Amino acid sequence: MSERGAVIDALFPDRxxxxxDDELLALYGPVDRSVPRLRANFIASVDGxxxxxxxSGELGAPADKRVFDLQRQVADVVVVAAGTVRSEGYGAMRLGPEAEAWRVAAGLAAQPAFAxxxxxxxxxxxxxxxxxAPVRPLVLTSDSAPADRRAALEDVADVISCGATGVEPSRLVDxxxxxxxxxxxxxxxxxxxGSLIxxxxxxxxxxxxxxxxxGGQGTRITHPSGDAAPLDLRALALDHVLNSDGMLLLHYSRRR
Known part of the structure; x- marks a missing residue:
């Protein structure tokens, strides 16, 4: 039995x-921390x-939570839309003491930033x-955001514009x-x-x-913007497949 309770087996590329946790951290950690990487983590039911x-939390299980936490552990920043923060009931984003100790030993900040x-x-x-919050959060917004709300948030966060009327993904990354x-x-x-894709x-x-x-009215993991043009398919490479009691944990990377 694993140290965190949820047994996770690798099916691909090796069984x-x-x-x-060290093996999972090797799978989910970056190959080269000096190379920028934006990864999204989502969950979906078998019927999409x-x-x-x-x-989304209602679909989860201990294995999913374990991998979710480990992805935070290797990240420099956790990026979440405000709507998700509200709907999923986010509080302060804080890793536990073991994860914090691992990060410090790895030469990282004790806690990832929260954007x-x-x-x-x-x-x-x-x-x-x-x-x-253990680290002063970042709020990524637009030039057109209400000035009074911006002023109130600037007391508790670094508020940064990433576009004129919306948050532009390229500027967010920059x-x-x-x-x-x-x-x-x-x-x-x-x-x-959807906007990142x-x-x-x-x-x-x-x-x-x-x-x-x-089987109900649940949405997909991605929503297009209202004026999005049809996209060409984005080809991804399958990096690994993990299994925990029928729950599959898949990891894909951009084809280079």
Whole structure:
């Protein structure tokens, strides 16, 4: 049994039973930390729904949570859209003491940065996301964001414009890389993922396939923007396939 309770076996490219955290960190960690990488992490049911009862967390299981936490552990910054922060009930983004110790030993900051993406700045400056954050959060927004909301958030976060009327993916990446946050881990939501794909800014996707049928009105893991033109297919390479009691943990990278 693994140290975190959820047994995860590797099926591809090699078969390995009951992976330990060090083996998982080797799979999910960057090959070269000096090379910028933007990876998204999502979960979907077998029939393609990104949510159950309106929440992605309802599809999860201990194995998914374990890998989710380890991806945060190797990241320089966790990027989340404000809508996902609200709907999924995010609090302050803080890793546990073991993960913090691992990061320090690896020469990383004790905690990853937390970047919230919001065009409207519909965020509560008094929420735990800001009030008890271990690292001053970043808020990535647009020039057109309401000035009063920007002023309120500037007391608790670094508020940065990444576009005139919306958050442009290329500028989002440039802003984070300029701050030395090269390993970028995106946790949603679907609209943000859609914009990253449209801009061809996504380098990798960690996709968990939950062994459940949702069968309702759940959405896909990605939403296109309203004026998005049809895209050519984005070819990805399959890096690994893991299994935990029927839950598949897939990892894809951009074909070079």
């Amino acid at each position: 390995v039973a009951d992976l330990g 729904s990104a949510t159950a009862a309106g929440l 919230l993406v919001s065009r409207s700045l519909d965020l509560d400056p008094a929420s735990d996301v800001f009030a008890v 802003v984070l890389v300029a701050r030395g946050l090269l390993q970028m881990h995106c946790e949603g939501g679907p609209s943000l993922l 449209e801009a061809d800014a996504l380098d990798a996707l960690a996709l968990t396939v939950s062994p459940n049928l949702e």
